Amino acid sequence: MKTDVVVDAKGLACPMPLVRAKKEMDRLNSGEVMKLISTDPGSVNDFASWAKRANHEILDQQEEDGVYTFYVKKG
Amino acid sequence: MAEEQNNTTMVVFSGDLDKAIASFIIANGAAAMGDKVTMFFTFWGLNILRKENVQTPKKKAFMEKMFGKMMPQGPDKLGLSKMNMGGMGAKMMKKVMKEKNISTLPELMEMAKGLGVNIVACTMSMDVLGIDKDELIDGIDYGGVATYLGEAYDAKVNLFI
Numbered sequence: 352m353k354t355d356v357v358v359d360a361k362g363l364a365c366p367m368p369l370v371r372a373k374k375e376m377d378r379l380n381s382g383e384v385m386k387l388i389s390t391d392p393g394s395v396n397d398f399a400s401w402a403k404r405a406n407h408e409i410l411d412q413q414e415e416d417g418v419y420t421f422y423v424k425k426g
Numbered sequence: 427m428a429e430e431q432n433n434t435t436m437v438v439f440s441g442d443l444d445k446a447i448a449s450f451i452i453a454n455g456a457a458a459m460g461d462k463v464t465m466f467f468t469f470w471g472l473n474i475l476r477k478e479n480v481q482t483p484k485k486k487a488f489m490e491k492m493f494g495k496m497m498p499q500g501p502d503k504l505g506l507s508k509m510n511m512g513g514m515g516a517k518m519m520k521k522v523m524k525e526k527n528i529s530t531l532p533e534l535m536e537m538a539k540g541l542g543v544n545i546v547a548c549t550m551s552m553d554v555l556g557i558d559k560d561e562l563i564d565g566i567d568y569g570g571v572a573t574y575l576g577e578a579y580d581a582k583v584n585l586f587i
Binding site for chain 2: 362363364365366367369370372373400401404405
């Protein structure tokens, strides 16, 4: 998938992945896509809740060996 | 984009390390969600905002001096609400949290400022405890109950910690 920015939040604990994602998202234009990588199990629900709240769209998400990857389109 | 601005407000009454960390995690989270966040620090919560080893040049009454000495000076000096064991508990908790790569309270506070979280110190409590503006961290606001309520009326999340 074409991504405009990659946010690597591996190893970071709550609320850091969210804060990192928000800061990078502020720099994107509407419609651009962020690839988000996290190892915090809570981030699955956290990013869903954040995307809903901030009007972003989660295009795809994967889990592999405890690493979560999300593709989020800016709303 | 029909994005409405939501407010999150918090009264931080406690000066315990664990509760301070919880309040700043929520504040950072809310700011990341796009909320306008106001944290109102009153009573023991003011100790979270104190600078270390800073004394105001202004003259203090005896009781004020006592308070100033007995209360923790800043985020690194706070104790836990449970299992503090004379400060041992707080040290152990900080060690464990570091190992688990969790942000420290000073880091969380810096992060909150960077995200535009509005930190307000209660001037009445400052007066009671004899804490002067010089003794609190920079970049904060000062106000009373109406300042807090004015923000809280428009908030969907409002906590007392």
